[in-house]
Amino acid sequence: MALVDYSSSSSASTESLHQQPPAKRHKVGDSETSTPGRLSSPAVKVDGQDGKPSKRSAMPPLPSTFHDLYASTVRQSVVDDPSLHHGRKRQTPHIVGNWPSHLYIEWNPTSPEYDMLVNLVQDVETELQGKVKLHNFLTSDLGSPLPLHISLSRPLSLTTASKDDFLERAAGAIQTGAVGPFAVSPRTLAWYKSPDSDRIFLIIRVASRDLLGKGAGALNPELVALLRRCNGVASQFGQPPLYKHHEDGGSGDEAVGVAFHISIGWTFDVPGEEMSLRAIKVFKRSKYAEVRKWEIDVSAVKAKIGNSVHHIPLGRAGKGGIAGRPEAPDYF
Template identity: 55%
Template sequence: MALVDYSSSESDDESSGSDSHHVKRRKGVDGIATHYSRSTDGDTRSVSKDADASSMPPLPDTFHDLYASTVRQSVVDDPSLHHGRKRQVPHVVGNWPSHVYIEWHPSTKQHGLLTSLMADIEKEVSSEIKLHNFLTSDLGSPLPLHISLSRPLSLTTGNKDEFLDKITETLDNSGIAPFVVRPQGLAWYRSPDSDRTFLILRVASGPRSPTNSKDGVKPLNPELTSLLTKSNTVATQYGQPPLYQGKAEVPVGDAFHISIGWTFHLPVDEMSLKTLRLFRQPKFGDIRKWEISVAGIKVKIGNAVHHIALQETGRGSGSSKRSSFLKS
């Protein structure tokens, strides 16, 4: 396991006292240290300002890539370990469950507001459905959220590294600079790939002011749609199903979302209206003002996470080939 530095320097008082102990990065086993080459300005994070002060400096972005947010508890599909959930893609020995996505770590203030929203919704629907949330782990720790750019993928040991090189090259040269997305509304989404219904925050990218396309219609989610198309193109080359798009360049509109909860039930229209009314309450108004910064894309293969930074210049400058860090 690699050791990671804090991003800030020590104070003069601390350095002038006893001997300083400088923590250095070291190459870890399984090549995890190779992640650092692509992790500059790493995780997607909120640009919302927090008033919360901390005596400790923030963890560096690369830290989040070293640990999976979920831990495998069994090598077989055992729904009893996961609140009754079943794998969308059955596990096959020698295959690597994979995912392409944008990761977001809500700030303390944002996490608190989302938790309050979920608590109010649970009170409203508890008599009819059991609602689970994605915000907090079983140990009470805040969890990262995400915007999917692929379906659940299943790569083989023989092609996982080739897939990583290909998706890295494609996104490196996407021509898309870092951008922001904003929550637009709350909705229930029935997944076509599972027996669950998700409580989602719909998100939109692009400037607040209208940007007209050739036909005079403002494009919906231009950056997200472009990234999705590129991800789907690579996925289909490896025999994987595309997300949202039956074929390339199909507009997907407001399909992009952040899931914050789930249930096995299908909420009725009245329950959906109650949920929407809760979201529109003034105390949750700040959620619609959030700007979530997208600085890069995550590719998770097995439990290893690789970060692909969006280039400020819009063009990748490095070679797409990188050392293989996923061991069979």
């Protein structure tokens, strides 16, 4: 195969540049011309005779699986090192060859919602008066907004031999569980001490949109139904269930229903009772009344296994999210 003959002479390159035809001047309108040596502005497309710029069609929305492509952070160490994570330790110690896994519902707040949550955390920090170091889950180290979630499992650890079977069973259980798309809304702000973590979380408890404000009964029948399915699959693989302590210490679904939440911050420090109550009451201010009206749509469950995130759509259903025909899960 013959090699391409590239000239090594810089003078040849210079000569070829001088042989290029001079750049043409582009008119913008009837009176303005571009100045030699400067980039000219692109012509503006106009409609009709009024000279007004035409409106471009809005970009189509990104698919719900788009964020799954960028759900994992860069690995900084092959061993557990709390110094890389603000002192945090794994709830489930990593075992070489096992796959850290999690079942959850993802929520990507809109820009106005994100800004409101940032203000909420800042107001809570003000009430803490600098006595408690509060880290937030809203922003990455690079300043980018992060997705939030509602957990449907504890941190899991799957073997290589079992991870594919787990995903298949989880998808089957979720899609045959008679739960279709539904919505939840923020209900209250609270502090939550995880039973298997040293951290205290600042959380927003959620309630089913259809049952919000109706008083008695389970606040989240759809989430409770999904949790039972996810816990059932986890137990088949020897994994601990989520919110088992709520079932043991409460009255069934009603006790479990109040446990679902979205974590927006965390701390190692224990705020005093008075300070803690002041911080929680921030959510009741009139400026956050709109937050309690938000609707967080739930149409799928995410299964994160290692660095891969799998999208499992819920079955189709009418209002209320009960009953439906399942769709095919998106494993990739």
